Amino acid sequence: MENAAAAPAREGFRTIDLRGLSLSRRELKRALPRPLVGDHPPEEAVGRILEDVRSRGLPALRELARRFDGVEQDHPRVPADVLRSALENLDPQVRAALDEAITRARLFAAAQVPAEVEVSPAPGARLVSRWVPVDRVGLYVPGGLAVYPSSVVMNVVPAQAAGVPSIALASPPQKEWGGWPHPVILAAAALLGITEVYAIGGAQAVAAFAYGLEEADGHPPLEPVDVVTGPGNVFVATAKRLVRGVVGIDSEAGTTEIAVLADAGADPVLVAADLVSQAEHDPQAASVLVTDSPALADAVRIELGRQADATRHRERVLTALSGPQSGVILVDHLDAGLEVCNAYAAEHLEIHTADAAAAAARVRNAGAVFVGPYSPVSLGDYCAGSNHVLPTGGTASFASGLNTTTFLRAQQVVEYSRSALQDVSAPILALSEAENLPAHGDAVRARFPGNNH
Structure with missing residues (x-):
């Protein structure tokens, strides 16, 4: 007898059957699974938060911390002794894991620094393209349903590789930790040498970074930043969109999503495990399977039910898998599957096909591509060396994941001699x-x- 707990996942993980259809780009995009837009889009609520923090500063932050986090705050700046204590008390195994993640991330981030380019279009004419780091950045690390020291690494390491001289970090206050961010978050920041850390969450953190805070109660001012980066929920992503132009942003890295392109030879156990791994982030997380094999789709459904029932965050996973943002997309062949994947533009795209490398080479739109059965998204989340702060909601069709160049500007230098100017x-x-x-x-x-x- 089948496990009764598997039924909700199998029934809820809906099927979108595109076999035999010839769809335009517009029709294909409309057919893809996406979250439902609420009756009250967050722009209005987020706009009010941004304006409140911009106009009132610290009093607004105190009220928002009380309202959203259940925390009474004097000032959100995390004291140095709290950061030091968090690092001293960090589990040695977690510290070793963070050290490994940092080492690999630094290797990749350093390699991303572009070389200076110089050309001479004519005698006496010199053009230089050089990369200059921004002066100051604000890095956001989410809290809530999970703890993300890995996001500290992903934000800080490329900013440091770029040579940014001033780095501030914010993460939501936690009632159970005395109103400060989770101590593992603080320990990761301290491990990376970040001393300017704030207990501010959500859209209000983006506002504080964009507009700054005045000096108060003996605390130095929070100076406005040039760039805000980091993942978060839909409110954080919306806030970043609304302050774009006041500051730069990396991308709208909202609620996570995974798409898996798989053929009949894929292992349904691994495919299901990876879909579940992202579904545990949030009830609104998206898990999508694209395949030309109905048999694989059926096997993955059975595995989703079994694995969802056994996982720690069962209810959260089942909610995500049964949401309108998740499901299996059936296609006629893998060429059609790649077309679907490029239209979907997933944050994370896994390739589980017979020639995964060849298929991956044809992917145009994805935040990150994970090639083959031994490159799961979990690897990228922690220790691949790549960055897990990636564009979501289809924005990977025009936006990039967080990387060293996010914190650099290409500056042009022009130097002509008198004769070179006269010639032109x-x-x-x-x-x-x-x-x-x-x-x-x-x-x-x-x-x-x-x-x-």
Whole structure:
């Protein structure tokens, strides 16, 4: 007799059958599983929070901490002794794991620093493209249903590799930890040498980073940052979208999602395990299987029921798997499956096919691609060396995951000699006249008095 607990997952993990259909890009995107848009989109609520923090500062943060976190705050800055104590009391095994994750992340982040480029289009003409770090960044580490010291690593390491001189970090206050962020979060920050840490969660953390806080009660001001990065829920992602332009952001890294492209030879146990691993993040997490094998889809459904029943966060997993954002997509063949994956633009895309490397090479839209059965998303979450702060909700079609260049700007340097400028003065004068901007040409003529150009 089948396990009764498996039924909700098997029934809830819906099927979208695209076999035999010829869909336009628009139709395909509309057919994909996505979260339902609520009756009250978060933009309005998040906008109020941003404005409240911008206009009132610390009093607003205190009220929001009381309202959302059940915490009474004097000031959100985490004292140095609290950071030091968290590191001193960190479980040695967890510290060793963080050290390994940091070592691998630093190796990859350092390799991402672009080289300076210099060209000379003509004698005496010099153009340089150099990469300059931003002055200050605000890094967000989520809390709530789980603890994410790995997100501390993913945020901090590329910022340090880029050479950012000023780094601040925020994570939600936890009532059970005296109103400070979880001690493992604090320990990870201390391990990386981050001393400016704030107990602020959600959209209000993004607001504090974007607008800053005045000096208060002997605490130094929280100076505004240039870039805000880090994952979070839909409110954090919305806040980042709304402050874009005031500050830079990495991407809208909201509730997690995984897509798995698999053929008949894939192991349903592994596929189901990876779908469950992301479903445990949040009831709104998305787990999607794309396959040309109905037999595999059936086997994965059975495994989802079995594994969901056995996992610690059973109810959360079952809710995520049965939501409109999750399901199996049946396609005619793997070429069609790749088309679906590129339209879906998953945060995490796993490839479980006979020639996974060849299929992965054809993926255009994904935050990160995990190739073969021994490259699960869990590897990327912790110790691959890649970054797990990735674009969600289809934004991987235009946005990148967090990386060293997130914290760098390409700056152009132009240096021409007198003769090099004179050689190109005629085209400048012609274009300035064509654009009806004669003063542009006059600025060049002024450098060559007596010249009849």
